[in-house]
Every structure is written in structure tokens, then in C-alpha cells.
Amino acid sequence: SKLSHQDITTTNDQVLLLETNLDDTTGQQLAAVIKQSLEVGAKDAWAEPIVMKKGRPAYKLSLLVSPQKKELFVKFIFENTPAIGLRLQLMQREIMERRIEIAKTAYGEVRVKKLSYHGITKFSLENDDLRHCVQGTKENLEKIKYAVLQEIENNKNEGE
Amino acid sequence: SKLSHQDITTTNDQVLLLETNLDDTTGQQLAAVIKQSLEVGAKDAWAEPIVMKKGRPAYKLSLLVSPQKKELFVKFIFENTPAIGLRLQLMQREIMERRIEIAKTAYGEVRVKKLSYHGITKFSLENDDLRHCVQGTKENLEKIKYAVLQEIENNKNEGE
Amino acid sequence: SKLSHQDITTTNDQVLLLETNLDDTTGQQLAAVIKQSLEVGAKDAWAEPIVMKKGRPAYKLSLLVSPQKKELFVKFIFENTPAIGLRLQLMQREIMERRIEIAKTAYGEVRVKKLSYHGITKFSLENDDLRHCVQGTKENLEKIKYAVLQEIENNKNEGE
Amino acid sequence: SKLSHQDITTTNDQVLLLETNLDDTTGQQLAAVIKQSLEVGAKDAWAEPIVMKKGRPAYKLSLLVSPQKKELFVKFIFENTPAIGLRLQLMQREIMERRIEIAKTAYGEVRVKKLSYHGITKFSLENDDLRHCVQGTKENLEKIKYAVLQEIENNKNEGE
Amino acid sequence: SKLSHQDITTTNDQVLLLETNLDDTTGQQLAAVIKQSLEVGAKDAWAEPIVMKKGRPAYKLSLLVSPQKKELFVKFIFENTPAIGLRLQLMQREIMERRIEIAKTAYGEVRVKKLSYHGITKFSLENDDLRHCVQGTKENLEKIKYAVLQEIENNKNEGE
Amino acid sequence: SKLSHQDITTTNDQVLLLETNLDDTTGQQLAAVIKQSLEVGAKDAWAEPIVMKKGRPAYKLSLLVSPQKKELFVKFIFENTPAIGLRLQLMQREIMERRIEIAKTAYGEVRVKKLSYHGITKFSLENDDLRHCVQGTKENLEKIKYAVLQEIENNKNEGE
Ligand code: NI
Ligand code: NI
Ligand code: NI
Ligand code: NI
Ligand code: NI
Ligand code: NI
Ligand code: NI
Ligand code: NI
Ligand code: NI
Ligand code: NI
Ligand code: NI
Ligand code: NI
Incomplete structure (x- = not known):
């Protein structure tokens, strides 16, 4: 608010x-x-x-x-x-509000920066964590990103 | 003023x-x-x-x-x-006052942007119109510019 | 102060x-x-x-x-x-206070810009003068700079 | 080769x-x-x-x-x-070999530029097509990308 | 040629x-x-x-x-x-051929750089000379330019 | 040579x-x-x-x-x-020949990069070493530089 x-x-x-x-x-x-x-x-x-x-x-x-x-x-x-x-x-200065959350996926944990400003929201996935998951599982980057985004989607019901 | x-x-x-x-x-x-x-x-x-x-x-x-x-x-x-x-x-911000006039020459019409600021004045001839005149008459660009400027000169007596 | x-x-x-x-x-x-x-x-x-x-x-x-x-x-x-x-x-704008002094060395005179700001001080040696000294004496630039700085050091006792 | x-x-x-x-x-x-x-x-x-x-x-x-x-x-x-x-x-000039393929997904068709150079390969998904799919299905961009990449994966067996 | x-x-x-x-x-x-x-x-x-x-x-x-x-x-x-x-x-390096000519106008002399390259030609009027003419005659710059260009036109019959 | x-x-x-x-x-x-x-x-x-x-x-x-x-x-x-x-x-590519020497001064050792190219020579003093000397002796940077240059001068007789 x-x-x-x-x-x-x-x-x-x-x-x-x-x-x-x-x-x-x-x-x-x-x-x-x-x-x-x-x-x-x-x-x-x-x-x-x-x-x-x-x-x-x-x-x-x-x-x-x-x-x-x-x-x-x-x-x-x-x-x-x-x-x-x-x-x-x-x-x-105007800055977006930041909240860090952890998305737990089958490929590992990825920090997600949730950014919001007066009703606008966007996400930013932590690059280091994504790379970790790629290295640990040899999985495709896009696949991991998609899993993270599904996790974010699931958590949305729990409110901002 | x-x-x-x-x-x-x-x-x-x-x-x-x-x-x-x-x-x-x-x-x-x-x-x-x-x-x-x-x-x-x-x-x-x-x-x-x-x-x-x-x-x-x-x-x-x-x-x-x-x-x-x-x-x-x-x-x-x-x-x-x-x-x-x-x-x-x-x-x-300071901006020059703009007034658009049409100079009617033997080669065609050319829009002229008359710019003024506290006693300073300058002109800017509309490029598109000049090119039109060149294409329509096969005349030299400088010749057309000069005709436009003569037209502006003639109109000066009628005040700013 | x-x-x-x-x-x-x-x-x-x-x-x-x-x-x-x-x-x-x-x-x-x-x-x-x-x-x-x-x-x-x-x-x-x-x-x-x-x-x-x-x-x-x-x-x-x-x-x-x-x-x-x-x-x-x-x-x-x-x-x-x-x-x-x-x-x-x-x-x-914040500017350093400037005071020009003349350092008289065995190789010639060199203007020194003394700069200060709330307790910070620095010097700037006049390039033209240094070059003059180099040309007049065929001495090494660093040697002349050092002589200038010794001169500045000596004058320090006389206060800012 | x-x-x-x-x-x-x-x-x-x-x-x-x-x-x-x-x-x-x-x-x-x-x-x-x-x-x-x-x-x-x-x-x-x-x-x-x-x-x-x-x-x-x-x-x-x-x-x-x-x-x-x-x-x-x-x-x-x-x-x-x-x-x-x-x-x-x-x-x-060295350029990567390009081959355009069409990935048919549940969200629509997306052109994929397959790039290769002496054993290195990379993909580039056609942005316009992805946006089309997003607009047509209101689905998440990452989800669509992932579907495209799965399609590419499936086609790999058919060789380069 | x-x-x-x-x-x-x-x-x-x-x-x-x-x-x-x-x-x-x-x-x-x-x-x-x-x-x-x-x-x-x-x-x-x-x-x-x-x-x-x-x-x-x-x-x-x-x-x-x-x-x-x-x-x-x-x-x-x-x-x-x-x-x-x-x-x-x-x-x-490719350079245009240059020939300097003097255009004698009612407002003064203006050097004209005539540039050519395999059939392409262009002119470049000497800025300093134009300014001289403006200062000496209080005439409009465009008017003087036009006079120079007329002079160039007249001389064209005499060949490249 | x-x-x-x-x-x-x-x-x-x-x-x-x-x-x-x-x-x-x-x-x-x-x-x-x-x-x-x-x-x-x-x-x-x-x-x-x-x-x-x-x-x-x-x-x-x-x-x-x-x-x-x-x-x-x-x-x-x-x-x-x-x-x-x-x-x-x-x-x-043209590069200057480099030779690293150590100048031993009263304030500490400073590496000197001696650069030469077809009769041209220049020096470059190792910044890290100079800073070391400044920190170890609290002496003026210019004074230390000068000592290094004197050392280089002394060694010149021993040939390039
Ligand atoms: Ni706000
Ligand atoms: Ni807010
Ligand atoms: Ni800038
Ligand atoms: Ni005003
Ligand atoms: Ni006004
Ligand atoms: Ni102050
Ligand atoms: Ni560049
Ligand atoms: Ni090749
Ligand atoms: Ni190949
Ligand atoms: Ni040629
Ligand atoms: Ni030619
Ligand atoms: Ni060489």
C-alpha cells in the first residue's frame, strides 16, 4: 500500500x-x-x-x-x-520495493527479487543461483527458469 | 514582448x-x-x-x-x-517562440519556422518542402532557399 | 577555517x-x-x-x-x-581555495597552486614553469619537481 | 564439417x-x-x-x-x-551457419534460428513469434519459451 | 577519366x-x-x-x-x-579530386572547392570568404551563396 | 640494435x-x-x-x-x-622492448620497467612498489621517485 x-x-x-x-x-x-x-x-x-x-x-x-x-x-x-x-x-529518487524470496525447485533453490511500485510488479531471478542449478543438474536454463516461475505462481495465493 | x-x-x-x-x-x-x-x-x-x-x-x-x-x-x-x-x-526550460509561416515562391511553397526569444530571431526552413521544390522544378537548392528568404524579407514590413 | x-x-x-x-x-x-x-x-x-x-x-x-x-x-x-x-x-558548487606561490629553486622559478578545502590540502605545479626549467638547465624533470617540493616543505613553517 | x-x-x-x-x-x-x-x-x-x-x-x-x-x-x-x-x-568475416526451423507448440508456432559454427551451436527464438503466442494465449513468456525448447530437444534425434 | x-x-x-x-x-x-x-x-x-x-x-x-x-x-x-x-x-584511401576556383561576385571573392570522383561532383564554399563578404556588405548569407553558385554555373561552359 | x-x-x-x-x-x-x-x-x-x-x-x-x-x-x-x-x-604490431630492473633506494626497492625502441628510451616506475615505499617510510612520493631516478642514472654506465 x-x-x-x-x-x-x-x-x-x-x-x-x-x-x-x-x-x-x-x-x-x-x-x-x-x-x-x-x-x-x-x-x-x-x-x-x-x-x-x-x-x-x-x-x-x-x-x-x-x-x-x-x-x-x-x-x-x-x-x-x-x-x-x-x-x-x-x-x-524513486525506487521499487524489493522483497527477496526463495523459490525451492526440483533443481535447487533460486532467490527471486520481487519488485513492486504502486501496483506494478516484476521479478528478477538471481543469476548465480540459476547457474548453480544448471551446473548441479545439467538441466537446461530455460527449464529451470520455468520451474522457478511456476513456484512463484503457486505462492501468489498467499498474498503480497 | x-x-x-x-x-x-x-x-x-x-x-x-x-x-x-x-x-x-x-x-x-x-x-x-x-x-x-x-x-x-x-x-x-x-x-x-x-x-x-x-x-x-x-x-x-x-x-x-x-x-x-x-x-x-x-x-x-x-x-x-x-x-x-x-x-x-x-x-x-527556455524555449523560443515559434510561428509557422508559408513562403510562396515561384518554385513552390515552403514552410518557414520563425523563432524568437527576447529580441533574438532566427528562421528554419522546412526541409521536406525545399526538397519538394527541388524535385518539382529541378532547380538548385540554394536558389530556392534564396527565393524563400527574399519572400520573408518582403513580408517583414507587415510586422512580427 | x-x-x-x-x-x-x-x-x-x-x-x-x-x-x-x-x-x-x-x-x-x-x-x-x-x-x-x-x-x-x-x-x-x-x-x-x-x-x-x-x-x-x-x-x-x-x-x-x-x-x-x-x-x-x-x-x-x-x-x-x-x-x-x-x-x-x-x-x-564546491571549490577548493586556491593560493598561488612561487617556489624559487636552483633551476628556476615554478608557480605552485596550493589548494585547500576544510583541512584537505594538495598542490599542483605549473607545467609551463617546469618545462621552462627543464629547457633552461637540461636537468631531469623529476629532480626539478623534487626541488620544488623541498621548497614548499621549507616554507610550511610560515603557516598557511 | x-x-x-x-x-x-x-x-x-x-x-x-x-x-x-x-x-x-x-x-x-x-x-x-x-x-x-x-x-x-x-x-x-x-x-x-x-x-x-x-x-x-x-x-x-x-x-x-x-x-x-x-x-x-x-x-x-x-x-x-x-x-x-x-x-x-x-x-x-566468420559467420555462424543459420538454419530456420519452425517449432510447433500448443501456444502457436515459433521460428527458431539454429546457429552453428565448427561444433558450437546456439538457438535464437524469434521475438515476434513469442509475443504472438503470449498475446494469443495470455500465457507466461517463460512457459512458451520452455515449450519451444522442448520441441527443439525432441527434434534433435533427426540430426543436424 | x-x-x-x-x-x-x-x-x-x-x-x-x-x-x-x-x-x-x-x-x-x-x-x-x-x-x-x-x-x-x-x-x-x-x-x-x-x-x-x-x-x-x-x-x-x-x-x-x-x-x-x-x-x-x-x-x-x-x-x-x-x-x-x-x-x-x-x-x-579514396579521395575526391579537388580544384580550387575563385568566384568573383558583386559582394566579394569566394573560393570554391570543386570536388569530383568518377563522375560525381560537389562544391564546398570557403566559409571564411563567405563571412568576409557578409561583414563587408551586410548582405544576407544566402544571397551571397546564391551569387557564388550563379557564378559557378556561368563558368561551367568552360569545361571541367 | x-x-x-x-x-x-x-x-x-x-x-x-x-x-x-x-x-x-x-x-x-x-x-x-x-x-x-x-x-x-x-x-x-x-x-x-x-x-x-x-x-x-x-x-x-x-x-x-x-x-x-x-x-x-x-x-x-x-x-x-x-x-x-x-x-x-x-x-x-610494434612494441617497445621491456627490461625490468630493480632500483634499490634508501626507502626500499622499486621495480623499473626500461622501455626502448630503435634508440628511443623511457622508464615506467612500478606504482605498487612506490606506494610500498611511501607507506613504509612516510616519505614524500616525489622524493622517492627522485631517488629511483638517481639510481637509474648511476646504473647507466653499465650499458643498456
Ligand atoms: Ni511511492
Ligand atoms: Ni507502494
Ligand atoms: Ni552525460
Ligand atoms: Ni522569456
Ligand atoms: Ni518574448
Ligand atoms: Ni567550505
Ligand atoms: Ni571506434
Ligand atoms: Ni569455418
Ligand atoms: Ni561448419
Ligand atoms: Ni579512382
Ligand atoms: Ni577520376
Ligand atoms: Ni624494431
């Missing part, structure tokens, strides 16, 4: 985007900074190719972080890249 | 940007989603190559929509892509 | 981002617009490859300007590109 | 790559040229973002054509783009 | 492409290398965004040079970038 | 480039394929953003492999991606 949903996502309603254009760092360093930013708590991190002033083939680094961690990540960028300035943007 | 201009563009003053980073969709699906989003009313839609976490060559999908249609397009993205989260940003 | 820092950066706290997607301009024109925008006072300007509607390989042009110059740069884009609309976004 | 395979793919063994860097065309024109090149017989066509000399954000256009059509496509590029030069490269 | 054409383009028939993937250089350096390579005689130079191994957002540098200058440019890349290896490819 | 150099690089003189345009794979899969290709012996692997036919935002996958492993890697691509065709190109 909408109310319970809002309770759950309240703390995620806002994210802070940090951006900086880098024409004085290397690809090696960029990859390291993206990795490290996630280790210290960024929600997401990525790089976009851009053409900067003076015709420089460069990258824009973007971090998505909790607004409470603004100070932490501004410092993170200044300490781990040559940037001397960056831009910040508070953005709203 | 500024006042009449603001009347015209009031409803366009704000647009909502929806963004999501996708490392689990294909190029085929992305192209389909961009096309479909425009069919259901997005003002614009595009994809940007990005390098996501874990070194994934991915794309960021961006939709520009009317703020009133927020709910519609959040659902659209969740239903039509594997995204389980997205970012939203209310942005201001 | 935070206070003195805020005094210095107050006027820079906000920047305005102007964006427009261009599928009807050429690379030549884009490079010219980026260059020209900086000449008339943009803080930064760049282009990002995007895939626009109807599968068009295009570029998004971004300008970062002082919020006071909004009108100037909206007109700049409308006058210098085929854009008939653009998006605006007020963004917060 | 290798021999019979080579008989089949002999005419496809070589393809000609045509490339040209374009900083004086628009995204609209590029999309049109890609589309048109396929209509006049190119095997493939695409554009890659590049940063050209003088810092120009541009695109490289690539066409893949039959070597016999070299003259046709060199002219095609010169006539349909502002290019005044282009590069050509004869490349070898 | 084909023969006379081949005489003219013989020396251009082949070009050498040098490529290297760079994840340890900066955008500043890339822009400098592209510029410098042209100054020492490269026919063309550009950079393409790529995603390298270990998820590194990087660039591929490409130089197009005369095959006779292979040694020069292999050394150029090794000396001016961190590359420790590069790839080379001899490519065929 | 040229002769001894050629002896050393003979086996590296040629590399095989495999390329395929993918509009039906995901970023997750692309990253996995790049990683796996290197594990099974590719010399290099990368992805380039491209705009494919029908306006699809896609990626071109490139592998660089030993020509002897052509069959292995053609199969690798067909088995690990949805590709049903790929292009191959034999390319020449």
Missing part, C-alpha cells in the same frame, strides 16, 4: 549527485576512484565520455550519495582526483 | 528529467524504449554511453517529461526496462 | 547549468561554440555524445555559467546554435 | 569496411545516411563518437559492404555526406 | 593507421598529442572513448599517416604517450 | 583483431566477456560505444589475440555473446 511503501522509502527519497569534469586524470585512476567510492559508501558511481574545452577528450565523474554524506564525498573527490571544483545536485 | 511571451511559455516553464543507469538492458531494448516513450508523450528521450561500476559499458537513459506526468513515466520506466530505481530532477 | 573559506567562496556557491541536445549542428560548429562560450564568460563548456530520438547520433552541449548571466547565455545558445529550447539547472 | 561449411560461407568470406570521420555533418543526416545505406545494400552501418582534430566532437561513419560493391558505396558516401575522402579495409 | 585520376591520386592510394589504447594518459595530454601529430605531418588524428580491461574508461588514439612515415610516427607515439605498444594497418 | 630487437619481437609482429557489433547484449555481459577473454589468453579486449542501425545505442566488442588462436577466439565470441558474425583483421 502507498502508506507502508512511503515508510519504507522515506530515507531514500533524496540522493545527492556530485559531478566533476576531469581532463587531468587517467583511465586507471578513474576506474580506481569509481571502485573506491562504492567501498566507502556511494550508492552509485560512473564516468561519461565528454569533450572538454580546448578539445580535450575527457570524462565526467558522477557519484550518487546520501545527502547526509555530502561533506565526506566532496572531500573524497578532492583527495582522490585532481579536481579543484565539483557540482552538487539534490535529486529525488 | 516579455509579457506576451511569458503567457505563451508559462506551461512549458518546467520539465521533469528522469534518469536511470542501465547495465542489464540491450541496445535493441533501449531503442524501443526511447521510441515508445515519445509515443506516450515524453517531450524528449535519449541515451548516453557511460562506464558503470564493475567496469560495465552501459547507457544512461534520460526522459524529459511534463512534471504532471511524473507518475506515468516513473511507471513507464519500471515497466519497460529492468531499472529498479531512477532519479528525478525538475528543470527550468 | 570554515568562516574565512565561506567568505572567499560565497560568490561561487551557485552555478547555472544550461543544456541542449543538438542533432542539427556539426562538430565544427560545436567546437566553435564551446570556444566562444568561454570567451564570453562561461565557467566551463563541454559536449557529450548521446543517441537521440529517431536513432540520431548527436551531442548534448553543456555550459556552466554564473546565475547572474542566465539571460546572456540563453541568448548565446539560441544565437549560436540551431537550438530552439534548452534546460536550466541551478547547481551548488 | 569444415569443407561443407566453407562451401556455404565462401561468398561471405570477405567484407569491405568503409570509414570516414565527419565533423561537418549533423546527427539528423548521419541517421539518414545509415538508414539509406542499408536500403541500398550495405551489410551493416554504424557511427562512433570521436574527438577530431581542433577538438571537434564528431562521429566516424562505418559501412560494411560486399567487396564487389566498393565503387557503389564509395560514391554513396561522397554523394550523401560532405566527406571528401574515406578509408577502405578488406576484412575477413 | 579513370586514368588521369589515378595519376593524380597515386601517392594517396594508401594510408597507414596507427592505433593505441591509452588508460594511463590524461585528456590534456591526448589533446596535445593530437595537435602535435598534425604539426609533424599526420594526415589525420583523433580519439575514441573506449572501455578497457579492468573497467577503465579510456581513449583509443588513432593517427592516419603516410606509409613512408611509419618509423617517424611509431616513434612519435612512443615518445609522446605512455604507450608501450601500438597496432598498424595499411588502408586504401 | 635493430637485429637483436627483431629477434625479440618476431613472435609479436602480428596480432589478430576480432570485432563484433552487439545490440543484443547487456553491459553486465560485456564486462564479463572482456574479463573472461583476457583469462583465456586475449592480449587485449575493449568495448566502444556505437550507434547501430535502427538507432540502437550499442557497443562494438574488440579482442586482440595471437593469430594462432583465431579459431579459439572466434568460438569464444560465438559461445559467450549473442553474435552470429564477426570481422577479423590481421594487424602489424
Whole structure:
């Protein structure tokens, strides 16, 4: 329901985007900074190719972080890249509610991420688990997927 | 004038940007989603190559929509892509005032988009019409363009 | 300290981002617009490859300007590109405090940009000056860099 | 077997790559040229973002054509783009052998592309047909896929 | 004719492409290398965004040079970038024949590049000259273009 | 000398480039394929953003492999991606000769990659070792680099 949903996502309603254009760092360093930013708590991190002033083939680094961690990540960028300035943007975020369930099939157990948002629902089967089942039973992937989906179907009567 | 201009563009003053980073969709699906989003009313839609976490060559999908249609397009993205989260940003928009006129030349009619913004003006000749004139008269494109521009010049006395 | 820092950066706290997607301009024109925008006072300007509607390989042009110059740069884009609309976004900006010092070494003088932000500090040696020293003395670049850094170290006692 | 395979793919063994860097065309024109090149017989066509000399954000256009059509496509590029030069490269091509089969299931018929290359095999189910079955029977997509794969399995005894 | 054409383009028939993937250089350096390579005689130079191994957002540098200058440019890349290896490819090149003519109009002189290739012809008007005419006469650009094209038309009787 | 150099690089003189345009794979899969290709012996692997036919935002996958492993890697691509065709190109490769030396400094040992090509030489200091020295001695990175370079200088008398 909408109310319970809002309770759950309240703390995620806002994210802070940090951006900086880098024409004085290397690809090696960029990859390291993206990795490290996630280790210290960024929600997401990525790089976009851009053409900067003076015709420089460069990258824009973007971090998505909790607004409470603004100070932490501004410092993170200044300490781990040559940037001397960056831009910040508070953005709203919508996320689907997630519930993990276990589908027990004849081929093994597969985690299913059940996603919902205001009446829309979708599933996402855990890839690792599917591969496990394939390896353990030498069965066809599609067959296993189908068994998982049948299991989900059977459980539907028990409500969301 | 500024006042009449603001009347015209009031409803366009704000647009909502929806963004999501996708490392689990294909190029085929992305192209389909961009096309479909425009069919259901997005003002614009595009994809940007990005390098996501874990070194994934991915794309960021961006939709520009009317703020009133927020709910519609959040659902659209969740239903039509594997995204389980997205970012939203209310942005201001400035657009040039558009007026379509018909320039009647010896070679045929050509629609002219007259664009203006606070004293700046520019024209944009309808490509399809120009090609029509070229095909119909076997005349040089530049010659036809020039005739159109003369027609615009002549009409100027009749005011904006 | 935070206070003195805020005094210095107050006027820079906000920047305005102007964006427009261009599928009807050429690379030549884009490079010219980026260059020209900086000449008339943009803080930064760049282009990002995007895939626009109807599968068009295009570029998004971004300008970062002082919020006071909004009108100037909206007109700049409308006058210098085929854009008939653009998006605006007020963004917060954090910048490191900069102080230029001269390091006098046996190989020549080198400007050093001292950067600081809430307790973090870093240096940036002026490349042109380093090259000058290399050319004047035929000495190794690393040796000269080291001399500069020793000079910085010596001056530290004199406080920030 | 290798021999019979080579008989089949002999005419496809070589393809000609045509490339040209374009900083004086628009995204609209590029999309049109890609589309048109396929209509006049190119095997493939695409554009890659590049940063050209003088810092120009541009695109490289690539066409893949039959070597016999070299003259046709060199002219095609010169006539349909502002290019005044282009590069050509004869490349070898390996393609998987394709055989289309029809899987008749309880939900409808689905075309299956059977692909093989020197002992490797894979399948590709025709998306349009799967959607047809989903629409006609309101059944789950995975269930239909599974039925198709069972059908393929059953037919295997009849050999390649 | 084909023969006379081949005489003219013989020396251009082949070009050498040098490529290297760079994840340890900066955008500043890339822009400098592209510029410098042209100054020492490269026919063309550009950079393409790529995603390298270990998820590194990087660039591929490409130089197009005369095959006779292979040694020069292999050394150029090794000396001016961190590359420790590069790839080379001899490519065929087709270029349109160029002839510069001067169109004398009432608004000033405009250089016209006449391009031809096996029966195809196109023109390219010198931008700088057009702008000169606009500035000198305050006339409309399209009007001047049209005058130039009329001049070209008149001269056609005098043969290619 | 040229002769001894050629002896050393003979086996590296040629590399095989495999390329395929993918509009039906995901970023997750692309990253996995790049990683796996290197594990099974590719010399290099990368992805380039491209705009494919029908306006699809896609990626071109490139592998660089030993020509002897052509069959292995053609199969690798067909088995690990949805590709049903790929292009191959034999390319020449030039690589700098590498010799690893150990520079013993007061701060610790640092491996130095000495690179040479037909009279050109450059160095590359092992980053991991430098960081080790910084951590072990709390000394300035530039100071350690300088010590390494002095050590290299001292050893020069002993010939290449
Ligand atoms: Ni809810
Ligand atoms: Ni909600
Ligand atoms: Ni107005
Ligand atoms: Ni207004
Ligand atoms: Ni972007
Ligand atoms: Ni501060
Ligand atoms: Ni075969
Ligand atoms: Ni074969
Ligand atoms: Ni000819
Ligand atoms: Ni010819
Ligand atoms: Ni050699
Ligand atoms: Ni490329």
C-alpha cells in the first residue's frame, strides 16, 4: 500500500549527485576512484565520455550519495582526483520495493527479487543461483527458469 | 514582448528529467524504449554511453517529461526496462517562440519556422518542402532557399 | 577555517547549468561554440555524445555559467546554435581555495597552486614553469619537481 | 564439417569496411545516411563518437559492404555526406551457419534460428513469434519459451 | 577519366593507421598529442572513448599517416604517450579530386572547392570568404551563396 | 640494435583483431566477456560505444589475440555473446622492448620497467612498489621517485 511503501522509502527519497569534469586524470585512476567510492559508501558511481574545452577528450565523474554524506564525498573527490571544483545536485529518487524470496525447485533453490511500485510488479531471478542449478543438474536454463516461475505462481495465493 | 511571451511559455516553464543507469538492458531494448516513450508523450528521450561500476559499458537513459506526468513515466520506466530505481530532477526550460509561416515562391511553397526569444530571431526552413521544390522544378537548392528568404524579407514590413 | 573559506567562496556557491541536445549542428560548429562560450564568460563548456530520438547520433552541449548571466547565455545558445529550447539547472558548487606561490629553486622559478578545502590540502605545479626549467638547465624533470617540493616543505613553517 | 561449411560461407568470406570521420555533418543526416545505406545494400552501418582534430566532437561513419560493391558505396558516401575522402579495409568475416526451423507448440508456432559454427551451436527464438503466442494465449513468456525448447530437444534425434 | 585520376591520386592510394589504447594518459595530454601529430605531418588524428580491461574508461588514439612515415610516427607515439605498444594497418584511401576556383561576385571573392570522383561532383564554399563578404556588405548569407553558385554555373561552359 | 630487437619481437609482429557489433547484449555481459577473454589468453579486449542501425545505442566488442588462436577466439565470441558474425583483421604490431630492473633506494626497492625502441628510451616506475615505499617510510612520493631516478642514472654506465 502507498502508506507502508512511503515508510519504507522515506530515507531514500533524496540522493545527492556530485559531478566533476576531469581532463587531468587517467583511465586507471578513474576506474580506481569509481571502485573506491562504492567501498566507502556511494550508492552509485560512473564516468561519461565528454569533450572538454580546448578539445580535450575527457570524462565526467558522477557519484550518487546520501545527502547526509555530502561533506565526506566532496572531500573524497578532492583527495582522490585532481579536481579543484565539483557540482552538487539534490535529486529525488524513486525506487521499487524489493522483497527477496526463495523459490525451492526440483533443481535447487533460486532467490527471486520481487519488485513492486504502486501496483506494478516484476521479478528478477538471481543469476548465480540459476547457474548453480544448471551446473548441479545439467538441466537446461530455460527449464529451470520455468520451474522457478511456476513456484512463484503457486505462492501468489498467499498474498503480497 | 516579455509579457506576451511569458503567457505563451508559462506551461512549458518546467520539465521533469528522469534518469536511470542501465547495465542489464540491450541496445535493441533501449531503442524501443526511447521510441515508445515519445509515443506516450515524453517531450524528449535519449541515451548516453557511460562506464558503470564493475567496469560495465552501459547507457544512461534520460526522459524529459511534463512534471504532471511524473507518475506515468516513473511507471513507464519500471515497466519497460529492468531499472529498479531512477532519479528525478525538475528543470527550468527556455524555449523560443515559434510561428509557422508559408513562403510562396515561384518554385513552390515552403514552410518557414520563425523563432524568437527576447529580441533574438532566427528562421528554419522546412526541409521536406525545399526538397519538394527541388524535385518539382529541378532547380538548385540554394536558389530556392534564396527565393524563400527574399519572400520573408518582403513580408517583414507587415510586422512580427 | 570554515568562516574565512565561506567568505572567499560565497560568490561561487551557485552555478547555472544550461543544456541542449543538438542533432542539427556539426562538430565544427560545436567546437566553435564551446570556444566562444568561454570567451564570453562561461565557467566551463563541454559536449557529450548521446543517441537521440529517431536513432540520431548527436551531442548534448553543456555550459556552466554564473546565475547572474542566465539571460546572456540563453541568448548565446539560441544565437549560436540551431537550438530552439534548452534546460536550466541551478547547481551548488564546491571549490577548493586556491593560493598561488612561487617556489624559487636552483633551476628556476615554478608557480605552485596550493589548494585547500576544510583541512584537505594538495598542490599542483605549473607545467609551463617546469618545462621552462627543464629547457633552461637540461636537468631531469623529476629532480626539478623534487626541488620544488623541498621548497614548499621549507616554507610550511610560515603557516598557511 | 569444415569443407561443407566453407562451401556455404565462401561468398561471405570477405567484407569491405568503409570509414570516414565527419565533423561537418549533423546527427539528423548521419541517421539518414545509415538508414539509406542499408536500403541500398550495405551489410551493416554504424557511427562512433570521436574527438577530431581542433577538438571537434564528431562521429566516424562505418559501412560494411560486399567487396564487389566498393565503387557503389564509395560514391554513396561522397554523394550523401560532405566527406571528401574515406578509408577502405578488406576484412575477413566468420559467420555462424543459420538454419530456420519452425517449432510447433500448443501456444502457436515459433521460428527458431539454429546457429552453428565448427561444433558450437546456439538457438535464437524469434521475438515476434513469442509475443504472438503470449498475446494469443495470455500465457507466461517463460512457459512458451520452455515449450519451444522442448520441441527443439525432441527434434534433435533427426540430426543436424 | 579513370586514368588521369589515378595519376593524380597515386601517392594517396594508401594510408597507414596507427592505433593505441591509452588508460594511463590524461585528456590534456591526448589533446596535445593530437595537435602535435598534425604539426609533424599526420594526415589525420583523433580519439575514441573506449572501455578497457579492468573497467577503465579510456581513449583509443588513432593517427592516419603516410606509409613512408611509419618509423617517424611509431616513434612519435612512443615518445609522446605512455604507450608501450601500438597496432598498424595499411588502408586504401579514396579521395575526391579537388580544384580550387575563385568566384568573383558583386559582394566579394569566394573560393570554391570543386570536388569530383568518377563522375560525381560537389562544391564546398570557403566559409571564411563567405563571412568576409557578409561583414563587408551586410548582405544576407544566402544571397551571397546564391551569387557564388550563379557564378559557378556561368563558368561551367568552360569545361571541367 | 635493430637485429637483436627483431629477434625479440618476431613472435609479436602480428596480432589478430576480432570485432563484433552487439545490440543484443547487456553491459553486465560485456564486462564479463572482456574479463573472461583476457583469462583465456586475449592480449587485449575493449568495448566502444556505437550507434547501430535502427538507432540502437550499442557497443562494438574488440579482442586482440595471437593469430594462432583465431579459431579459439572466434568460438569464444560465438559461445559467450549473442553474435552470429564477426570481422577479423590481421594487424602489424610494434612494441617497445621491456627490461625490468630493480632500483634499490634508501626507502626500499622499486621495480623499473626500461622501455626502448630503435634508440628511443623511457622508464615506467612500478606504482605498487612506490606506494610500498611511501607507506613504509612516510616519505614524500616525489622524493622517492627522485631517488629511483638517481639510481637509474648511476646504473647507466653499465650499458643498456
Ligand atoms: Ni507502494
Ligand atoms: Ni511511492
Ligand atoms: Ni518574448
Ligand atoms: Ni522569456
Ligand atoms: Ni552525460
Ligand atoms: Ni567550505
Ligand atoms: Ni561448419
Ligand atoms: Ni569455418
Ligand atoms: Ni577520376
Ligand atoms: Ni579512382
Ligand atoms: Ni624494431
Ligand atoms: Ni571506434
